[in-house]
Amino acid sequence: MTLPRPKFLFVPVSSAEGMGEYMRSLIVANEVKQRWPDADIRFILSRHAPYAATCPYPAVLLDDTPTKNIKAVNDFMSFHLPDVVIFDASGRRSQLVHAKKLGAKVIFISQHKRKRSRGMKVLRARVTDSHWVVQPQFAIGDIGWLERLKLRLIDKAEPEIIGPIFVNPSETRQARLLEQYSLTKGGYILLNAGSGGHQNHNGYVVEVFAQAAVSIFATTAIPCVIVYGPSYPGEVYTSEGVTAITSLNHASMIDLLDASKMAILSGGDTLLQAIALKKQTLSIAVARDQFFRVKMCKEKGLTSSCQPNAQQITDSLVKMIDGHNSESLQVALANCSCKNGLDMGMSIMSDLLNEPLPLKS
Structure with missing residues (x-):
């Protein structure tokens, strides 16, 4: 299957204080644009975030972080019908469920143990196609035997530790x-x-x-x-x-x-x-x-x-x-084996879209 213009929707945690999730999503979005130049890329952000007005992609601006705006996020997904939705440390289970019902591939990104555990909860894991852990193995450790058993029982893969995501120096x-x-x-x-x-x-x-x-x-x-x-x-x-x-x-x-x-x-x-x-x-x-x-x-x-x-x-x-x-x-x-996880993330996206990974343009 080759999508003529794949639609990617990025839903990072966004607030007036930190910006790590947004920056990571932006890095992935820019790499997507290099690999799939015709891709339609959108963001959903809090209007109070300092980067909201400078996002280089079309962005829906909400009065709070997207996780707290369940209906607004779901309504936009229903209107836009994305092919891939990337929830970066964000999203209620009902938002992931809605994205899945619309036919989107759902990616959840976690950056520490609490978020990783949240992403492995059975009802969330059922509607998640790929769970990325953007930490090296030594910084987050293995999942517990009970979490591993639950994932096996629902036929879901364990979270993939891809490491930090960044643009390589030039x-x-x-x-x-x-x-x-x-x-x-x-x-x-x-x-x-x-x-x-x-x-x-x-x-x-x-x-x-x-x-x-x-x-x-x-x-x-x-x-x-x-x-x-x-x-x-x-x-x-x-x-x-x-x-x-x-x-x-x-x-x-x-x-x-x-x-x-x-x-x-x-x-x-x-x-x-x-x-x-x-x-x-x-x-x-x-x-x-x-x-x-x-x-x-x-x-x-x-x-x-x-x-x-x-x-x-x-x-x-x-x-x-x-x-x-x-x-x-x-x-x-x-x-240390820690390395840039960006290429691994792109390979996973390519598999989810069921088409070869394009080389960088």
């Missing part, structure tokens, strides 16, 4: 980016606290990262680049030795990460992308769902970590630069 893009910001490959420290919207009792965590950038340059004379993120509402400040960037698209972020000497990151998706790129990192959990991920990555020797405190960040980074833990980090990263 030498051409990277060279242009380094020239734009007057940077040298391997000659700067990259700092990013995710979307920039995460707060603790002291305020926005990205402001602590910014303080650390100033301190790191003063201590080491190594230039720093901090990407604040689109959800940060404050002003962006530059200082001697610190390049401040309001936000970057995903491809540019990956290119800067790949070209950095080391990176100081939150415990979100970018940390796993850095590990797949074999980049040494200092990681700081800035949200509840990040503590376990940072802990597991640290236990495997794939990152160092510290608290969101400017002095602690500086001290920890200096130890890494001086060689403390650096050699063991590099060995662990070299031996």
Whole structure:
């Protein structure tokens, strides 16, 4: 079967704070567009999300995250009749059921144990054609024997661990980016606290990262680049030795990460992308769902970590630069099997559509 113009509908979790699910869906959508240039791609988003107005694809904007707008999402699916619906950490069971009744292939994406368990509940699993886990095996572990038995009884496959999803670095893009910001490959420290919207009792965590950038340059004379993120509402400040960037698209972020000497990151998706790129990192959990991920990555020797405190960040980074833990980090990263899961995701989509996977255009 060859669909003349396959319809893909992306329904990520979307809110005013985080943006990881949206960014992942956008990466997949862009890859779909390269593989199937005639594809009709749509999104359903919260209008309050900072990226809602800049989504490059037609988007239905709702007053809240799509998971809480059951009827609106179902009504649009009935109108649009998509061939594939991708629920990225989102969706009520009734929404998945409705998509399946309309004849769509249903993909559910989970990024931690709680979401994975939710996706394996019997009534949800029955209407899910493919469940992607966008974590490496070491960060999430195996499913339990009871969950495995339930899936077997309803003749459903176990979730597929495909790993983090990201755009691979490009030498051409990277060279242009380094020239734009007057940077040298391997000659700067990259700092990013995710979307920039995460707060603790002291305020926005990205402001602590910014303080650390100033301190790191003063201590080491190594230039720093901090990407604040689109959800940060404050002003962006530059200082001697610190390049401040309001936000970057995903491809540019990956290119800067790949070209950095080391990176100081939150415990979100970018940390796993850095590990797949074999980049040494200092990681700081800035949200509840990040503590376990940072802990597991640290236990495997794939990152160092510290608290969101400017002095602690500086001290920890200096130890890494001086060689403390650096050699063991590099060995662990070299031996880690974590890789980009984008190609695997495309192969699964091709199987669901029952047609060969087109090469990139």
